[in-house]
Amino acid sequence: MNETAIKSRAFNGYTVLYSIVAAIGGFLFGYDTAVISGAIGFITTRFDLEPGMVGWTVSSLIIGATIGAACSGVLSDKYGRKKMLVASALLFSLGAFLSALPPGVTGLVIARIIGGIGVGMTSTLSPLYIAEISPARNRGRLVSIYQFAVVTGIFVTFFINAGIAGIGDDAWDVEYGWRWMFGFGVLPGLLYLILLAFIPESPRWLMKRKEAVRALDILERMNGKEAAKSELDEILNMKEEEAGSVRELLSPALRLPLFVGIVLAVLQQITGINAIMYYAPEIFKQTGAGTDAALTQTVWIGIVNFGFTLLALWLIDKAGRKLLLVVGSVSMTIxxxxIGYCFHTGNTGYMILFFILLYVASFAISFGPVVWVMIAEIFPTRIRGRATAIASFSLWxxxxxxSQTFPMLIEGIGTSRTFWLFTxxxxxxxxxxxxxxxxxKGKTLEQIERQWKERGR
Incomplete structure (x- = not known):
């Protein structure tokens, strides 16, 4: 497809609708990220947990997500993107339901692992599906809807946590409040399951399965007949050049994109964002805030995350991926x-809140959305599912x-040194x-693949 044709393609209603439905998987991710931050203090009291067990209770979901991400690539390449998204919605809903019921911490951990498998699958497949149905001109913005859904889930859940915690006293929260926080997640899980029935399969996956008629029909619905035929021709041309095996990822042309995808995924996590998202109320309690004040300050994190992710949706296809990553990571470092300096000097008032909010804003316009976009778009079509799964596995x-080590780091080396480690x-x-x-920015998936091949020669 020539550049003029690409640039002439505007947002199509079907493409946007399908992208929004697929991105609801990000809401489930955001819900589980935020719900544990409000619940973990009550769970710790209810089951008298040590720091290591606190970390395990929080990170058990991540174990499931890692399993889900690892399996999603092979399964989606075999059975299709849509079927595996449906499976992920079922697993998340089941995990949320079971998390509200257990009499002991072991049952809670098992339930969170089940839900985590669904979250891990959707974290891989939602951005992948959106990337495969999106026009190049707007792909960054459309895939970023996934990250917007993540922060929307976080934003909404912080309010849900605060609302549920306010229903009763501390004793009620310790016994029942956290159960309602988890159980409420069944509703978005079931909504996602219902809406997935109305989206089509990925046309690029259908082409891989040699179902050109179905693929063309979907492309025409989204992009119009002329653009659909041009795009189908380009997919066919690139399909002939692809080996289509995982071994291809280790070829000279694709070692670099695999390396970039894995490192970006890992850096997104180990620069500390989920230490803040999972443990924000506990961090704020270290500044002297009470339970209600800590939950209120955590709501501000959700508001800032939500607002700056909206800004990222506007910027990502204008400023480009790389510029946002560089500017955001510089600000995150500062x-x-x-934050570490404030804890070191004992200045634990509003300065810490200010720098935490600025850090979240910096992440929200850079590593938050950009990493999901890039790991969804830098791999060849026929092995994109498996390659994206490798990057997502690394992320989880x-x-x-x-999530496992943060409580132990706080206890072992102190809060200030922990944040300096993230620095x-x-x-x-x-x-x-x-x-x-x-x-x-602005390149079709096939052009990006060709670019890697040229660099590998």
Missing amino acids: CLFM AADYAV VISVISVLFCVKVVPET
Whole structure:
């Protein structure tokens, strides 16, 4: 497809609608990210948990998500993107329901692992599906809807947590409040399951299965007949050049995109975002805030995250992926250093809240949406499912490491040194984004693949 044709394509109603439905999987991700932050304090009291067990209770979902991400690529390449999205919605709903019922922490951990498998699958497949149905000109913005759904889930859930916690006293929260927080997640899970019935299969996956008639019908519905035929021709041309095996990822042409995808996924997590998202109320309690004040301050994190992700949706196809990553990671580095400095000097008032909110804003316009966009668009079509799953697996493994170790780091080396550790990692992310990450703005998936092949020669 020539550049003029690509640029002439505007948002199509069907494309936007299908993208929004697929992106609801991000809402489920955001819900589980935020719900544990409001519940973990009550769970710790209810089951008298030590720091290591607190980390395990939080990170058990990540174990499931890592399993889900690892399986999603092979399964979606075999059975289709849509079928596996449906499976992920079922698993999330089941996990949310079971999380509200257990008499002990073991049952809660098992339930969170089940739900986590669904979250891990959708974290891989939602951005992948959107990338495969989107026109190049608007792909960044459409895939970023996934991250917008994540932060919407976080934003809404912070209010849900605060609302449920306010129904009763502390004793009620310890016994019942956290159960209602988890159980409420059944509703978005079932809504997602229903809406998935109305979206089509990915046309690029159908082409891989040699179902050109179905693929063309879907492309025509989304892009019009002329653009659909041009896009189908380009998919066919690239299909002839692809080996279509996982081994291809280790070829000289594709080692670099695999490396970039994995490192970006890991850096998104180990620069500390989910230490804040999972443990925000507990962090604010260290500044002297009570339970209600800590939950209120956590709501501000959701508001800032929501607002700056909206800004990222507007910027990502204008400013480009690389610029947002560089500017955001520089700002994140400064904020992390200052958070650690405030804890070190005992200045634990509004300065810490300010720098945490600025850090969240910096993440929300850079690593939050951009990483999901890039790992969905930098791999060849025939192995994109498996390659994206490898990157997502790496992301969830890094998330597990942070969520499991954060309480132990706080207890072992202190809050200030923990945030300074994140600062050092953030400096590495700045250097990596400047030196290694390419710009993919405005390129079709096939053009991006061709670009990697040229660099590998």
